[in-house]
Amino acid sequence: MSTEDKGPTLETAPVIIDESFVDTELIEPERMEFGSSANITRVEARHALIEYVGQFCCYGKSAAKELMILKVVPSNAMHYTLETFCEGRFTTRGEIPHRGGAVDGAVNGRSPDPWSIRVNASEEFVDEAKALRIPHTSEIKICSDCRGTRTQPCYTCSGSGHERCDSCGGSGQNVTEDSDGNRMTRNCSNCGGKGECRCGYCNGSGTRQCSDCEGYGKVEVFDQLNIRYKNHIADYVLEGANLPSVLVRSVEGVEIFSQTDRKVWPITQFPVAEINQHSVELVNRARKEHSMERQLQQKQSLCAVPVTRIDYEFRGFTSSFWVYGLQRKVYAPDYPQQKCCGCNIL
Numbered sequence: 001m002s003t004e005d006k007g008p009t010l011e012t013a014p015v016i017i018d019e020s021f022v023d024t025e026l027i028e029p030e031r032m033e034f035g036s037s038a039n040i041t042r043v044e045a046r047h048a049l050i051e052y053v054g055q056f057c058c059y060g061k062s063a064a065k066e067l068m069i070l071k072v073v074p075s076n077a078m079h080y081t082l083e084t085f086c087e088g089r090f091t092t093r094g095e096i097p098h099r100g101g102a103v104d105g106a107v108n109g110r111s112p113d114p115w116s117i118r119v120n121a122s123e124e125f126v127d128e129a130k131a132l133r134i135p136h137t138s139e140i141k142i143c144s145d146c147r148g149t150r151t152q153p154c155y156t157c158s159g160s161g162h163e164r165c166d167s168c169g170g171s172g173q174n175v176t177e178d179s180d181g182n183r184m185t186r187n188c189s190n191c192g193g194k195g196e197c198r199c200g201y202c203n204g205s206g207t208r209q210c211s212d213c214e215g216y217g218k219v220e221v222f223d224q225l226n227i228r229y230k231n232h233i234a235d236y237v238l239e240g241a242n243l244p245s246v247l248v249r250s251v252e253g254v255e256i257f258s259q260t261d262r263k264v265w266p267i268t269q270f271p272v273a274e275i276n277q278h279s280v281e282l283v284n285r286a287r288k289e290h291s292m293e294r295q296l297q298q299k300q301s302l303c304a305v306p307v308t309r310i311d312y313e314f315r316g317f318t319s320s321f322w323v324y325g326l327q328r329k330v331y332a333p334d335y336p337q338q339k340c341c342g343c344n345i346l
């Protein structure tokens with residue numbers, strides 16, 4: 001077996017932990033257990049290529065069946081993902097129409113600190129926005145939009161109560177031709193010659209109900225607590241078979257390690273040094289980048305994505321294709337029979 005048959009090198013790595021990552025709440029676990037992944041056979045590789053080629057109407061199919069497989073090189077790309085679920089809070093001034101009755105104002109007591117109000121996310125690791133009224137902050141005010149008049153000028157007619165007549169275009173007259181081709185001018189029957197009609201939106205009143213106060217003339221203003229739940233996702237791909245990282249990210253692998261906690265301890269005991277280093281780096285970076293938010297939960301996972309490189313020869317031409325992910329997707333940029341006639345390659 002040659003050295004390239006092994007995939008990423010497995011060796012015990014020195015672990016570098018950022019000095020700033022000292023957290024008394026966390027204790028490094030004694031042992032982290034990692035699962036293993038699976039790869040594919042020569043027959044399965046060819047089958048995947050035939051299926052892939054079949055998706056393109058203009059690709060020649062015979063090369064996939066006839067090409068000589070020289071070598072099958074199995075490996076595992078590692079996809080590490082860190083999700084940091086955070087909550088941010090800020091207050092704004094809210095306003096709703098006041099339909100009557102008492103409101104919860106300062107007479108009922110001191111308003112609570114925005115961070116002391118108990119609110120939960122509907123679902124963890126999912127972005128969400130919530131807003132609520134902070135207790136004891138409400139007061140009733142005259143609507144500033146209509147100054148308490150309950151109405152505003154009609155948008156459609158700009159308050160005039162009239163609109164230009166559609167039938168005559170505002171001229172008040174219509175031109176018609178009789179059977180002999182003589183042109184005749186007549187008063188518009190739609191507007192009676194005035195060139196304008198009563199505004200259909202406001203029924204000619206020139207006003208509409210104020211939308212801010214819904215016609216009540218008063219509004220309730222209050223401090224509004226706005227909450228933003230945000231799932232920050234960072235990841236790292238370790239790939240040793242020359243397959244673009246973006247392809248590794250797009251497929252599923254075998255989850256060989258996962259952990260969910262309020263704060264995770266980075267992976268430090270995996271036999272591949274790069275994984276430990278990047279896990280530490282991403283966990284450290286998450287702390288700094290989201291320091292303005294409250295961290296609620298954190299989740300890390302490590303997936304082994306099977307990547308098989310197949311070296312082949314077809315009529316004197318040698319190259320490689322790759323089969324990757326549990327879905328067995330194919331990457332064959334040099335496939336020898338790409339007689340493309342303009343169809344879409346997906």
Ligand SMILES: [Zn+2]
Pocket residue numbers: 143144145146147148149150151210211212213214215217218
């Ligand atoms: Zn109003």
Ligand SMILES: [Zn+2]
Pocket residue numbers: 154155156157158159160161162199200201202203204205206207
């Ligand atoms: Zn109007």
Ligand SMILES: [Zn+2]
Pocket residue numbers: 165166167168169170171172173188189190191192193194195196
């Ligand atoms: Zn008219």
